Amino acid sequence: MKKSLLAALAAATALGCLPVAAENLITSDRVGPSDAPKKMVFRMTGDGPSSTDPTWAAGYTKLYTDFINNHPGWQLELQMMTGDISQEQARMLEQAKAGHAPDCAAIDSFVLPLFKQAGVLKSLSPYFKKEEIDQLFPFVRDGVTGKDGQIYAWWWSTDLRVLYRNKEIVPNAPETWADAKAAALASVKAGMEGMLFNGSRYEGTGFDWLGNFWGQGGKLVDDAGKPIFADAANRDKFVKAVNYYRDLVESGAAPKRVATIGNYDDFNAAAAAGTTAMFVGGNWQYRQLQNSMDPAEFAKWTFSMLPGITADQRSTGTGGWTVAAFSSEPEKVEMCAALAREVYMGPANALQEQLPTRTDLYDKYDVFKSEANQTFAKALKVGQARPGVLVYPEISNQIQIMMGKVLTGAATTDAAVDEAYKATLDAYGRL
Amino acid sequence: MSARAVTSKLSFLGMAGRHNRVPSPYPWLMPVILVMGLFYLYPVVDVFRYAFTDLTLLGGEGHYTLSTFANVLTRPELLQILWVTFVFTAGSVIGQQVIGLAMALVVVRSEKRHLFGTTILRTTALIAWVVPGIAGGIIWKMLFNEAPFGGLNSLLRLLGMAPVQWLSDPDVVMWSVVLSNVWRGTAFSMVVMYAALKAIDPSLYEAAEVDGATARQKLFFVTLPQLRPAILVNMILITIQTLNTFDAIISLTGGGPGRATEVLSLYTFNVVFRNYDLAAGSVLSIVMLVISLGLALIYASFLPKDEKA
Numbered sequence: 001m002k003k004s005l006l007a008a009l010a011a012a013t014a015l016g017c018l019p020v021a022a023e024n025l026i027t028s029d030r031v032g033p034s035d036a037p038k039k040m041v042f043r044m045t046g047d048g049p050s051s052t053d054p055t056w057a058a059g060y061t062k063l064y065t066d067f068i069n070n071h072p073g074w075q076l077e078l079q080m081m082t083g084d085i086s087q088e089q090a091r092m093l094e095q096a097k098a099g100h101a102p103d104c105a106a107i108d109s110f111v112l113p114l115f116k117q118a119g120v121l122k123s124l125s126p127y128f129k130k131e132e133i134d135q136l137f138p139f140v141r142d143g144v145t146g147k148d149g150q151i152y153a154w155w156w157s158t159d160l161r162v163l164y165r166n167k168e169i170v171p172n173a174p175e176t177w178a179d180a181k182a183a184a185l186a187s188v189k190a191g192m193e194g195m196l197f198n199g200s201r202y203e204g205t206g207f208d209w210l211g212n213f214w215g216q217g218g219k220l221v222d223d224a225g226k227p228i229f230a231d232a233a234n235r236d237k238f239v240k241a242v243n244y245y246r247d248l249v250e251s252g253a254a255p256k257r258v259a260t261i262g263n264y265d266d267f268n269a270a271a272a273a274g275t276t277a278m279f280v281g282g283n284w285q286y287r288q289l290q291n292s293m294d295p296a297e298f299a300k301w302t303f304s305m306l307p308g309i310t311a312d313q314r315s316t317g318t319g320g321w322t323v324a325a326f327s328s329e330p331e332k333v334e335m336c337a338a339l340a341r342e343v344y345m346g347p348a349n350a351l352q353e354q355l356p357t358r359t360d361l362y363d364k365y366d367v368f369k370s371e372a373n374q375t376f377a378k379a380l381k382v383g384q385a386r387p388g389v390l391v392y393p394e395i396s397n398q399i400q401i402m403m404g405k406v407l408t409g410a411a412t413t414d415a416a417v418d419e420a421y422k423a424t425l426d427a428y429g430r431l
Numbered sequence: 432m433s434a435r436a437v438t439s440k441l442s443f444l445g446m447a448g449r450h451n452r453v454p455s456p457y458p459w460l461m462p463v464i465l466v467m468g469l470f471y472l473y474p475v476v477d478v479f480r481y482a483f484t485d486l487t488l489l490g491g492e493g494h495y496t497l498s499t500f501a502n503v504l505t506r507p508e509l510l511q512i513l514w515v516t517f518v519f520t521a522g523s524v525i526g527q528q529v530i531g532l533a534m535a536l537v538v539v540r541s542e543k544r545h546l547f548g549t550t551i552l553r554t555t556a557l558i559a560w561v562v563p564g565i566a567g568g569i570i571w572k573m574l575f576n577e578a579p580f581g582g583l584n585s586l587l588r589l590l591g592m593a594p595v596q597w598l599s600d601p602d603v604v605m606w607s608v609v610l611s612n613v614w615r616g617t618a619f620s621m622v623v624m625y626a627a628l629k630a631i632d633p634s635l636y637e638a639a640e641v642d643g644a645t646a647r648q649k650l651f652f653v654t655l656p657q658l659r660p661a662i663l664v665n666m667i668l669i670t671i672q673t674l675n676t677f678d679a680i681i682s683l684t685g686g687g688p689g690r691a692t693e694v695l696s697l698y699t700f701n702v703v704f705r706n707y708d709l710a711a712g713s714v715l716s717i718v719m720l721v722i723s724l725g726l727a728l729i730y731a732s733f734l735p736k737d738e739k740a
Contacts, residue, residue: 084681090704094488114707118489193579201685257577259688260598266578275579390489397705404688410601411689423508427706430502431487 025068026061032068032075040335043079043092043105045321047348050080053291059351063343070342074335081106083263086203086393089114096120096326103327104336109143109155109320110203113388116146122325123150127337135358139385144322153324154340157354159282160316160376160383161208162303164267164289169277173304175311177212177244180278184253187277194254196270196279197245199407202262206399207317207386208280212241214384215308215315225389226428230421240309242413246406259407268292271301280306283376287353303372305379318383320357355380394427475720481713488707503714508690508698516674516695518605519612523673524666526613531620531665532658536650538621539628553621560618568682571611572598575683598684601691608680608692615679616672620665627661628654660734667730671723695719 025032026049049064051057068074079102081088089111095101097118107115115121123146125133133141133151140155163174169187174180184195198204210220213229218237220229229238248254261267268288270276281303290298308314323344325336349356350365355376362368362377386392398420405411411419482500486493503509534556541549562570574582575597584594597607631654639649655662677696680686686693686701693701696719703712 087704090488090707093707097488114489199688201687255577256596256599258599260577260684262685269580270578273578273580394706397701400687401689404691408599408601408688408691410691419507427708430485430708430711431489 025065029078029080030075031064031078032071034075036073036075038074038331038335039077040074040104040327040332040339041077041079041102042336042339043081043102045081045085045106047106047321047344047352047354048078050078053288055291056352060343060348063347063351067339067342071335071338076339086111093118093120101326103329103332104323104325104339107153107322107324109140109158109322110207110386110388110392112143112153112155112322112324114390114393115324116152117390120326121152122327122333123152124154124325124333124337124340125150127334127341128154132358135360137357137359139318140320140357143385143388153322154337154345155320155322155357156340156344157349157352158318158320158357158380158383159284159355160318160379161211161280161282161306162316162376162379163306164271164279164281164285164301164303166271166277166300167302168300173302174307175304175314176307177309180307181248181251181253184248184278185251188252190277192277193257193270193275194252194278195248196254196261196267196276197258198261198264198280199245199258199403200260200262201400201404203396203400204264205262205403206396207319209241209245209399209403210386211306211314211316211384212244212308213238214317215306215313215382216240217313220395221387221389221391225387225391227391227395227421227424229395229424230417235417239413239417242402242406242417244309245403246413249407250409256408259404272297284352284354286372303375305382315382315384316379318380318385320355390431391424391428395424398423478713478716481710482717484710486709488703488709493710499710500714503711504718511690512693512695512698515605515690515693519609519676519680519692519694520670520673522606522609523612523616523676524670526609527616527620527669527673528662528666530613530617532624532662534617534621535624535628536654538625553625556618556621559615562615564615564676564678565682567611567615568679571607571614571679572683575607599688601688604684604688604691608683611683612673612676612679616669619672620669623661623665623668624658627658631657663730663734667727670726670730674719674723674726695722 028050031049046052047056047060049057049061051060064076068076085108089108092101092105092107093111093114096115097120101120128151136144136155137158140158141151144151144153144155146152163180165173165183166187169190169192170183172179172183174183180195188194198208213220216237218229218234218241220227222228228234245254249256249258264281264285267276267279267281268285271279271289272292283303286303289301293301305314306316323336323340325333327333327336345358346356346361346364348354349361350367353367353373355373356362356365356368362373367373368377386396402411402416402420405416406413483495483497484493485496485499534552538549538553541552559567576582577584577594577596577599579585581594583597587594596603598604635653635657636649639653644652674694675696677694677700680692680694680697681700684692686697695715699712699715699719702708702715
């Protein structure tokens, strides 16, 4: 009796200890044993074990566990960014300049030029083979390469904007702006609130809309990085693209509340609540919709390329995330490169169905052979990245201000465009 | 070292002999002077220094120049930003002061009558005060959401009323932002007014009652004059607090639509962290400092002379 009691106690203790040991390896702010002699601080987005999506969180937990097991003696201290990416990145840039940056961090591709310009990043070239770098899409390779030919970040995922629609209400994919307006008005008649898009003071406002300008052949900046979006050659295209959104609101094809939307989650909420039939969103939302809706409801949803002024003048904005190193210790830079390679370059793409930046990875993972991802890959061909110039954040800021004024009727399109253009030229002069 | 020098040094340290025992204040003041200098004065000096440069967050050494002042103070959007700041600050300060005073009067009155719910009222107001600005902004964003499932508009629809464009109408959005800020800041005014009300000599009310004063007369001729110093001090504090508010606005509207709710503090934040213009942000910080000091001095000039001391 005594023996069996002791055996039961020992078994219970052993069983009890196992989950504790497993739990201790990954916490909300650490990966690896807390007493590991070597530590790397990684500042990250939600693309990790703390993802709000339970499926992704579980997937990342496994990826990170495998990673840390492959690197004994190391622990990662995880620092989470908030959703205000622009602010987070600006703060990190300031910290880096003061020598207080994390060892390794996620950097949004559109602000990468600022970090390269500030000279705060460490070269990752020694840790990636030439063949791997050659596999990157050209715009990605250019984005991560410095003036000295070294790569200063690993751009692991890219994304693009598409038009989501509820097939029951909008059966055919709108190909032109006129199609989109007609479809949105039809959806309003069916009791929906029309087409939704970002229109508030938010980076996505400008970026999601820019495809309408780029599709006409418009250019934001010249080769020297000077804003030219409202010069003689581009102004008409820019004004037409702004008026497209203005007309959607004024005609009732889009609700006025778009001027207050600055979060892609709002679209998911509206789609799940059944109050909208169309929205301009990111490719990553396809999986989010799938995860948040029951299969029958999700089956009603599909997506297509953003409409253009004509069917053959279409484009879309492409962005994505990079991993870069700040540490002055080569060992930590190598660890940062290893994290980019082993967790993000491929495995994380497959987990989140985030589009890879390497052409060969589309064949390596089955998820990218799905119809949805093939369509995304096709749309990527007309994709355009934000210009990697110092003045871009101010261009984006001015487009957000302009859009707010235009969508609420507080200013005429011409006046708002002229004001935005002048402000960006002034900012360019100061940089 | 001569004996005189030693005595002088001891005197400085407050350790001189019994015959000239006038303790020096310096050793006792040094810690606070050091802390103030290090954590308060040094950053202010740095802001003034940056304002006379062309420094950005993007690197480079920067050069000393006066052009940043000229550039910032002549920006076309600055007047609108200042107007928005004025409306936001005036609306918030008046709202917080009036409602805070009203709530304090209700609480004091209820306590005298031992009414049920006094503590609940006081605690509820204080809960709003301790909610961080960002969280408060998110809460109000959910309430003001203009989607068919938005909080306040759903309520209005239930009551058979038309929905309101809380955040998308440029004429309404400022008042929505003021409302959220008044909600958050009223508890502070209530606490200050409550303490001041408690300090009023009860004999003044007894005398007023003997003279046959009505409740309204007691409020205007006893309570408000007695509260005057507390009201002025409270207004100084909440004006400075409101001028510095940007966390609640950034999460509620981001300053939009357009620039409809972009107050000076948020504009300064945007200039530094979105335009990376450290020098211009420093100039704007000095503008904020001058406005805050100016308003504080104006309020202080209304304080009774003995209160100032």
